Amino acid sequence: MREQQLFSGEWGLIDRLGSKTALYSYIEKMSEGRDKQKDRVCKVLPWLKKYPGGLAIQVGQVQAKWFTNFQDYLLKDCGLSEQSAFSYAYAVRMALKQAVRENILPSDPSEGVKSISIPEPDREYLELEEIQQLSKVPLGGKLGAEVKRAFLFACYCALRVSDLKSLQWGDIQHNTSGVQVVKKQVKTRKRVVVPLHDSAWSIINDNVPHNPTDPVFPLLVKSKTDTNKYLIQWVEKTGIPKHITWHAARRTCPSLLHEMGVDIYTIQKICGHAQVKTTAIYTQVSDKSLRKAVDTLPSIEIK
Incomplete structure (x- = not known):
């Protein structure tokens, strides 16, 4: 059996034995070692099991119509949100693409099927006036002052909370042009x-000497507390009607830079995005900027 699989892979032939594997078993194999509570490849399995014929269908039997019907089932019959249905359908897409790479399928039957539409999420960020408001409001509790400093710092440099926690004084560098952060991002391993x-x-x-390996925000590093609750209390105390999390600080920086006229490619470098289309999602335009843009239109006299 294995010799036939190797022969198929070497000559670009379809692995007939692999194509007869049940799709459920194939995805179950993919799910090994993944987080069963969070990973979409793991979480789609119960829904595939419930789907009529979901346990029986073989990888090689999957066609565009079957995948379309499975998407409809997730969206219309399972009581799932659009986001969840999209995520689970995407897990099956991942499996089919892997089957193509492994010469189990000649092509991906889901490729021409339109994905489930998901509503664009609200991406909260802060405007400059709101940052100034927050800076004037104290934040109590054991971690309050540290959370406040770290959040405001992130608003100016677009760091994720994982990067704030891993930020060391050795990452803070001084040169002729000033002070800068130079570090690898925890999520992408990309240097920014x-x-x-x-x-x-x-x-x-x-104004205190630090060892290069000392954390810049030591209390944040040591804490096991969900620090988002500090942010919620802080924003409520300030009276800002927004749901603010740590990632809002990362979104705030590119949004402010965009409002100040900084080009999107420079913002991309600062955020460490691999693609400029990701940066475009982050560069929110405020209502004030929209009003300013409309007000630049010439007036007309209506008689």
């Missing part, structure tokens, strides 16, 4: 260089 605004530097500058 972010020049620090004077306000950002003043947030962390305590």
Whole structure:
């Protein structure tokens, strides 16, 4: 059996034995080692099991119509949100693409099937006036002051909370042009260089010598507490009607830069995005900017 699989892969032939594998078993194999509570490949299995014929269909039997019907089942019959239905259908797409790479399928039957539409999520970010409001409001509790400093710092340099927690004084570099953060992002392992605004530097500058491996936000590193609750209390106390999480700070920086006229490719470098289309999602336009843009239109006299 294995010799036939190797022969098929070497000559670009279809692995007939693999194509007779049940789709459920194939995805179940893919799910090994993944997070059963969070990974979509694991989470689609119960829905595939419930789907009529979902346990019996072989990988080689999957056609565009079957995949279309499975998507409709997830969206209309399972009580799932659009986002969840999209995620589980995408897990099956992943499996089919892998089957193509393994010469089990000659082509991906889901490729021409339109994905489930999902509503664009609200991506909260802060405007400059709101950052100034927050900066004036104290945040109590054991971690309050540290959370406040770290969040405001992130608003100026677009770091994720994982990068704030891993930020060390060795990542803060001084050169002739000023102070900058130079580090690998925890999520992407991509190196970013972010020049620090004077306000950002003043947030962390305590005029004390530090070892390169010392964390910039030590309490944040040690804490096991869900620090988002601090942010919720802080925003409520300030009276800002927004649902703010740590990622809102990362979104705030590119949005402010965009409003100040910074080009999207420069913003892409600061955020460490691999693709500029990702940066475009982050560069929100405020209502104030929309009003300013409309007000630039010439007036007409209506008689």
